[in-house]
Amino acid sequence: MNNKRKPFVAGNWKMNGNRSLVESFVASLDSDVAQHVDVVICPPAVLLSSFNSASFSLGAQDVSAQDNGAHTGDMSVDMFKEAGCEYIIVGHSERREDHGESNALIADKAKKVLAGKLTPIVCVGEPLSVREAGNVESYIAEQLDALITALSVDELAKCVIAYEPIWAIGTGKTASPEQAQDVHRFIREYFAKVDEALANGLRILYGGSVKPDNAKTLFAQADVDGGLIGGASLKVEDFISICQAAN
Numbered sequence: 001m002n003n004k005r006k007p008f009v010a011g012n013w014k015m016n017g018n019r020s021l022v023e024s025f026v027a028s029l030d031s032d033v034a035q036h037v038d039v040v041i042c043p044p045a046v047l048l049s050s051f052n053s054a055s056f057s058l059g060a061q062d063v064s065a066q067d068n069g070a071h072t073g074d075m076s077v078d079m080f081k082e083a084g085c086e087y088i089i090v091g092h093s094e095r096r097e098d099h100g101e102s103n104a105l106i107a108d109k110a111k112k113v114l115a116g117k118l119t120p121i122v123c124v125g126e127p128l129s130v131r132e133a134g135n136v137e138s139y140i141a142e143q144l145d146a147l148i149t150a151l152s153v154d155e156l157a158k159c160v161i162a163y164e165p166i167w168a169i170g171t172g173k174t175a176s177p178e179q180a181q182d183v184h185r186f187i188r189e190y191f192a193k194v195d196e197a198l199a200n201g202l203r204i205l206y207g208g209s210v211k212p213d214n215a216k217t218l219f220a221q222a223d224v225d226g227g228l229i230g231g232a233s234l235k236v237e238d239f240i241s242i243c244q245a246a247n
């Protein structure tokens, strides 16, 4: 963690949670937790309207790349904005896998989110086979290239990047702090080739089996600016300890 960049912790509830979980978060997550950390909860879209708290921000888990129209089941940036979202996750590996989302589509989505003046949290990360073959950097570079091609330097500077190795998501196999730092450094250096100031200011989150007992060492890495938390963001005490670890 670098003290020039404000720490950031986002909880991605995925397809989990209900109104009673929302209530426990609103009751327990007070503004002390979010004093020095940007705290975001990304619940399923239907739960967004149940949140009423000024202590943390809201995010969506995905968005359409279209403005409106005949796209059954999709939701637009404007809709999420009206529902109180400040952030939208795009390119999560589960969206890439379950819905065949391409790097180009994800870059379009990020551009649309920025046009609506919200912040995209853009996910990248490799499957185990790519890591075992020693191709992590070229794989991540290809994911970043689509974004760098579609967005201006000013737009890129407004993004948050999340590195989520697929083999670490929901598996309990967290990347070691060194593995996380190696890829985070690579990502920052890759952006530095575009623009140094952009790279220095960019917040890069780690995601993949972050828990209260490993958060502190992960967040202590120089290029890890916080986390994107799945399973542990469904337990309010665990999520609070992870936010505290980022403080």
Ligand SMILES: O=C(CO)COP(=O)(O)O
Residues within 6 Å of the ligand: 012, 092, 164, 168, 169, 170, 171, 172, 207, 208, 209, 210, 228, 229, 230, 231, 232
């Ligand atoms: O995919 C993730 C967050 O977006 C990480 O999930 P887990 O924390 O459950 O591994």
